[in-house]
Amino acid sequence: MSLLVATNISRSYSRLSLVGSAKPKLALEQVSIAVEAGETLALLGRSGCGKSTLVRLLAGLEKPDSGEVRFEGKPLARLSKPERAVFRRSVQMVFQDSFGAVDPRCTIGEIIAEPLRHLLGLNAKACAARTAELLWKVGLEPGETKKLPQQMSGGQLQRVCIARALAPQPRLVILDEAVSNVDLHQQVQLLDLFDRLARDTHVAWLFVTHDLRLVERFCSRIVVMDAGRICEETVVARPLQLASATGRALQEAILPALPHVLTPKPVPGSGDRL
Template sequence: MKQVERHFGGEPRLFGGRAPTVHAVQGVTLDVKRGETLGIVGESGCGKSTLARMIVGLDQPTDGAIYFDGQDLSALVRQDRRALARKVQYIFQDPVSSLNPRKTIGRILESPLKHLTDLDASGRQARLRELLEAVNLAPEFLERYPHEFSGGQAQRIGIARALAAGPELLVLDEPVSALDVSVQAQVLNLLDDLKQRYGLTYVFISHDLSVVEAVSDRIAVMYFGRTAELGPAEGVFSAPLHPYTALLMKSVPVPGRRDLTSEDAYAELPDPLNPPPGCAFAARCTYATAQCTSVKPELSQDIGVDRDHSAACFHPLSRTI
């Protein structure tokens, strides 16, 4: 994706003027390498889910473009949504509510096979059995309804549905946040197995840093609709460059740890209706200068040891600590 923007509001009002505009995503440029897991983290409201919805075509960028194998996804949505659905699929945060309560699991899983593949009835039945086996569910589950399953089982069904048409990219929006910790581990192990088996690429969105660290090859840290830091998972967690990333790390509860850090109680969070001219994190940053409040920093690779590790900061931690 290149310089992707997504604004909400701004429509002309009946008696003049325009409605306020919320800047949900602002100038995000990211690439996802084939076969990797790109983790996207950040606080609630930073634009993670909006970005996910644009990747799968559920929403359209206000500006910029998202490409898949060199093809503009926005154009693909307009021309052939089925072609996009065969390439990219979405796994939802709430597994139970993402399944139609009026339909059996068999009908839910068969629907994408009918609309996105050329399989006949016998072929679809064979594919259904294959999907259930892939996510470790029994064949008799096909005759049951969503309310008969636990959250972990429902998420496995959601994963099977996403795999039905054989996509290359899965966008996972908080896929385990609604599950118990023990069940989270089972689902994460399943996702890792499926990635290896089918050669999948993941965009894994979460606010849980421990989960993202465990599954990601690279990590993009978002703040106020922009990319604050981007780099290999090991580098981002062991030596963060952006002060916001460091704040996120210090805010994670760890057994026996008593020095949790939170943002300054008196710091003002940015107004999404009126974005600041400079760095959106400046009001919460102890290293902020006049430059930070007036100029918007861009991602730079010239501030860390690893050339693949970049941050949008004028005073990165590699130079201030």
């Protein structure tokens, strides 16, 4: 059984114009996709193709106009309260804008501890211990807990958001353009981090992007979207060969080369399962 499955989901958004209501904008049309336990899946497409709408539906942040999303075979719309709590722990997201995804008034420790308190019910002592462990996991020092978000770099704060997503021990982490706002050096560091976390855990990763360099480095399967529909699905081979017009256009885009792979600094406890 697949971990998370969307079947024939569609989603439109109402629009307003100067003369009143306009025709709704169709963001997704009859899309079906499955995420398997433990896999690294890429959702690829140009900006505006519907990727972010799809992942919001998969994460239960929005409801489809038609079709359904199932978690472990159960429709999200019919989950009981305890089942929904399990789903919220199991599916976590890391957004593109790390500064917009956190409360600037909270310390780093409070940001990471939030899901530990609300989703796992840990007390203050257990939260502090788990927060320190998670910071080690993502390559940050436990002493960073006292800092505010504005005292962190973009790459550091994205690591904090990853630590927060991993806090409730999810089964799937959705990375929505999670490395596109940092420079190439930080992109490589974050990809090294994802590689290590994928080896050390059984977490599935859904990597939403338009950048094939990152897909080739990190993912095992790829889904290509265009204009609200899926136009191609294939395994990631080297060299990557895409058959759809959208996939070929993305392959032909001129992007700067990724820097050489860095040798990551050893992280205490990095071999421990989350």
